[in-house]
Amino acid sequence: xxxxxxxxxxxxxxxxxxxxxxxxxxxxxxxxxxxxxxxxxxxxxxxxxxxxxxxxxxxxxxxxxxxxxxxxxxxxxxxxxxxxxxxxxxxxxxxxxxxxxxxxxxxxxxxxxxxxxxxxxxxxxxxxxxxxxxxxxxxxxxxxxxxxxxxxxxxxxxxxxxxxxxxxxxxxxxxxxxxxxxxxxxxxxxxxxxxxxxxxxxxxxxxxxxxxxxxxxxxxxxxxxxxxxxxxxxxxxxxxxxx
Ligand code: F6R
Numbered sequence: 001x002x003x004x005x006x007x008x009x010x011x012x013x014x015x016x017x018x019x020x021x022x023x024x025x026x027x028x029x030x031x032x033x034x035x036x037x038x039x040x041x042x043x044x045x046x047x048x049x050x051x052x053x054x055x056x057x058x059x060x061x062x063x064x065x066x067x068x069x070x071x072x073x074x075x076x077x078x079x080x081x082x083x084x085x086x087x088x089x090x091x092x093x094x095x096x097x098x099x100x101x102x103x104x105x106x107x108x109x110x111x112x113x114x115x116x117x118x119x120x121x122x123x124x125x126x127x128x129x130x131x132x133x134x135x136x137x138x139x140x141x142x143x144x145x146x147x148x149x150x151x152x153x154x155x156x157x158x159x160x161x162x163x164x165x166x167x168x169x170x171x172x173x174x175x176x177x178x179x180x181x182x183x184x185x186x187x188x189x190x191x192x193x194x195x196x197x198x199x200x201x202x203x204x205x206x207x208x209x210x211x212x213x214x215x216x217x218x219x220x221x222x223x224x225x226x227x228x229x230x231x232x233x234x235x236x237x238x239x240x241x242x243x
Pocket of ligand 1: 034035036037038039040066067131132133134138139140141
C-alpha cells in the first residue's frame with residue numbers, strides 16, 4: 001500500500017486526478033471504477049478542468065460505479081446516477097452508453113446484482129477503482145462484517161451510514177434503507193485501487209488502516225492489504241492520528 005500525504009483537500013484532488021488522467025492516457029479504453037460522496041468531487045472537478053483545458057478524451061473510456069441506492073428514481077437528485085451526471089459525465093465527452101451504475105429500480109434486485117457482476121466481467125474488469133472510506137472503514141457500501149468473498153449484493157444500510165448520508169436529504173427518513181453495492185471481491189479484482197481520505201472525521205479510520213495492518217472483516221478497508229496495487233491519498237486532517 002503506497003501512501004501519498006497531501007497538505008489539504010485541493011492537493012489530494014489534484015494528485016488523484018493526475019493518476020486517473022495518466023491511466024486514461026496510457027489506456028484510452030480503460031475501465032474506471034468510480035465512487036460518489038463528498039471525497040471524489042474535487043477530483044471530478046479537476047478531471048473536468050483538464051478535459052476542457054487539455055482535451056483529455058473519455059470517448060472510449062468505460063466507467064462503472066460502486067453502488068446505487070435501492071428505490072430512488074434515477075432522476076432523483078440523490079440517486080448516484082444523477083450525482084455522476086451532475087458531477088462528471090455531463091461535463092466530459094464520455095458516451096453515456098459507456099457509463100454503468102447498478103439499477104436500484106430493477107424489478108428483481110437479486111438478478112440485478114448478478115447482471116452487474118457479469119457486466120464487470122464482460123467489459124474486461126476494472127483497470128482503476130476509485131474509493132472513498134466510511135468513518136467505520138466501509139468501502140462501497142460494504143459495512144463491517146461483510147465477508148471479503150462477497151460480489152455485488154444488496155445491503156441494508158446501517159443507521160450510522162444513513163445518518164452520515166442524511167446531509168444530502170431533507171430528512172433522515174428520506175434516506176433509502178437499502179443499496180446495491182459491488183462486493184469486496186469485485187473491488188479486489190480491480191487491477192489498481194486508489195483510495196482517498198480527507199478530513200478529521202476520517203482520522204480514526206485512517207489510523208486503523210495505516211497502523212494496524214491487520215486484515216479483519218470488522219474493518220472492510222483492511223481487505224485492501226490483500227491487493228498488490230493500492231495507492232492511498234490522504235490529507236493532513238485525515239492523517240492527524242497517524243505519526
Ligand atoms: C460512495 C461509496 C462510499 C463512500 C464513503 C465515503 O460511492 O461507495 O463508500 O466512498 O461513504 O463518503 P464521503 O466521501 O462522502 O465521505
